Amino acid sequence: MTSPHEPGGFGQDPYHRDPYAGPNQYGQPQYGQNPYGRPPVGPNPYGRLEPENNLVWGILATIFCCLPLGVVSIVKAASVSRLWAVGDFAGAQQAADDAKKFAIWSAVAAVAVWVVLVIVYVLFFVVLVASTSHT
Known part of the structure; x- marks a missing residue:
């Protein structure tokens, strides 16, 4: 048994297996291998950065x-980070682009509703003033 002060101490693989070797003699994945065949999660191999998820704009658009x-x-x-x-x-x-698109549509819909409300109130005020001045 080793102590934590020696090389290969606690937390190390006591059998000194290569973490990137193929399956063991029983067909099981070696220590450190991904058993599902997917590449390990980590930095992407293409050097691209994660797209801006536009979550702040979505929250502001909702409020x-x-x-x-x-x-x-x-x-x-x-869903951007998960994907x-x-x-x-x-x-x-695509999810980042959709999030931005729906936030913009939300802002446009809010502006359209406010414009319609202002027009309705102005028309109501004009009709009210016109009806009270003729009687």
Whole structure:
């Protein structure tokens, strides 16, 4: 038995197996191998950075603009990191783009609703003033 002060002490593989070797004699993956055949999670092999998930814009759109579209934006933004971690780089970029798109649609819908409300109130005020001045 080794002590933690010796090379190969506690926390080390006592059998000095190569973590990148093939399966052992029983067909089981070696220590450190991924048994599912997927590449290990870590830095992506293409040197690309994770796309901006636009979560802040989704939250702001939900609070200040249109609730349904803002919620969709938050859901899309939350999936960006998960997709990136499993190696679905195109899916992560698509989710980030969708999150931004739904946040923008939410802001446009809120502006359209406010414009319609202002027009309705102005028309109501004009009709009210016109009806009271003629009687």
